[in-house]
Amino acid sequence: METAALLFETELLVAGLCLLAGLSLFMYWRQRHQYMALHRLQARLGRERATREQAEQALADTRRQVCHLSASQQSLRDAERRRIARDLHDDLGQHLLTLGLELRALGASQPALGEIVDRIDGHVQHTLRAMRCVVRDLQPEALENGLEAAVNGQLAQFSRLSGIPCQLDARPDAFTAAQDCRDAGVDKMVYRILQESLSNIARHAHATQVSVAIARAAGRLDLTVQDNGVGCQQSPQPTDRTGASTGLRGIAERVAEAGGRFDVASAPGQGTALTMSLPLTTLH
Template sequence: MKWLRQLSIYYKINGIIISMLLLLSIIIGFIMMDTTTKLLDQQIEKRGAEMAAYVAALSSNDILLDDNYALFDRINQTKNNTEDVRYILITDSAGRILAHTFAGNLPKGLPIKLSLYPKDEDGYQTMKFNSNEGPIREVIVPIENGAIGYVRVGMSEKSTQQLLSLKLYEFFITTLLICLLAAMGSTYLAYLIIHPMRNLTKAAQQIQQGNFYVQTEIKTEDEVGRLAGVFNEMIESLKEKDFENNRLLKELRAKEELRTVLLNKLFTVQEDERKRISRELHDETSQSMASLLAYMKVLLSKLTDEKQRSLLLDARNVATNVLGGLRKMAVELRPPVLDDLGIVAAMDKYITNFSNQQDLIVTFSPPDQKLIINNQIALTLYRILQESLTNISKHACATSVNISLKQDASSITLRIDDNGLGIRSGAIEAARQKNRLGIYGMKERVELLGGNFTFHSISGQGTTITVIIPIRCLE
């Protein structure tokens, strides 16, 4: 029944109306044919009975006088004057034929022996039989209650059948014309219903494509017209909503652009501040600590008291450790190798130091070709590496980390995999609510460059971070 659901309303309306008309015509045709046949049969029987009674009334004396010629002449005149009469027979009381209207032999199938049965209310009896000339209805009327004889009139149904065929043909033509008129009427009715619906469908398709300035024409005030009016009101409402949405979208885009600018400035200021602090730690604080160590070395050479020398050596060791920590901090804030030798060398050095300090197996797969990127991209990749390894050392309990850096014709890809505990569901959102924004900070950095940051973690199966930055960002 799928094809029926997909069928147009036009064909459904026409099909229903014409089918109902055809069904009604067939039922009426059967009823009419049955009724007409019965009425014609009654008329034939009545006419046959009247003729038989007429012949019987005139033939009693002729039978008694054995005037067969008079009998023959009377029945032939009667037959010739009536088209439906096939034959007339006059028999005696024993059923022997005295006169008949057949020029030759009797038709095959005609019962010669007279079979009598109780008469009906009109005083005659009928029987129907098939002969070689077609169906014949015979009416039998007794002469003087059968004491003298019987008149048998055979009425042919040929004219009746012709009349029925003619009426059936006329009924068929009338039905065909009515169905044609009904098809025209149903077509017009379907047009009145479907045309506005097609307009509504076209308008809905225009709305689907974003055109909220379409209107449907209202020609009537019926249900379809009211539907079109409601549809136009809906379009106006959607137009207002679309205008409001466009306004809000413009404001959101403006705020997003402002946010992007602010984040860019924030990261730029942050990196500049790190660079300044790193330079101060390296150029001023570290130099001061180095000078302090030099003075302590001179002072140590002039002391003779062992206790004082021991205290000064301990202080010198503390100062040495502080100097080492300052230099490490300065390198982490802004590694000079990043500016001098590039991102690959800086990442390799950081990974080596991290692996030695955390006792982790960290493998690094650099790109085959020389990587040429600007400072912003290099800083982003380096900070993501730092943040990722820091998170792994604090939370993952991993034993190995795989890092790869690749470049193709359209993008640069950084991938970091560990075999740690992974992150359970909801842990990232809980960290965000506690203002632990490490992952979100990495994501923001990548998105500012038009890149894509993906984070995939399964509890107990490790974590994978993938960063893809389009090549256009290198220009």
């Protein structure tokens, strides 16, 4: 009896040890499996992170290249504008001045022709003033004092000439952002776009209030020009026979050339909001 009991206890002990060993092996295998799975997951996450970083770097490089290309094209356009401005001022301007002097001399020598000469001279002087306006527009002097002064001056002139009150909402860092990207022509781009937007409002909107907002966001400069005018029927390519389509297309082309985004929000009787987002990438 004692021998049988001892054998039974021994078998139970051996079975318990085997079961414990089996459980230990199972736990080891499970932990090993989990460790390998975690290691594979970490490796995959690392590869995905590296791929994403490479893609982000490639995107940043592409944006810099686009910005460099846009800056180069803008520099060529600016150089051509300066050449045209000089030619108009030095050549056509001189001819118009000479013509005016000769007309005055003719009027002095032929008093009977005085009325006709004065009328022709008036047309010459008007042409000379129009030519000077074209020269100033080709080579804007307003930006010599910075974008902030140019925008404020433009809005003040718009309100004075159109009689439409104009409100500006802009923090100082918005203008600093444009100065940081001066090599890319962002300040000139904003000035020209605002100029064309206000011109469209004066010609077509029949508005009584205009608001302009300039804000700096992450990597971009946002410009919004909004009026409370008659609005228009939205269309990807406006076809307004009054000429508004030409102005909007010109703005859209300028923004696209800078690698930005242009949106129009409008409805008949609800006014129009033009929103432009320009990338801010400093060129070195």
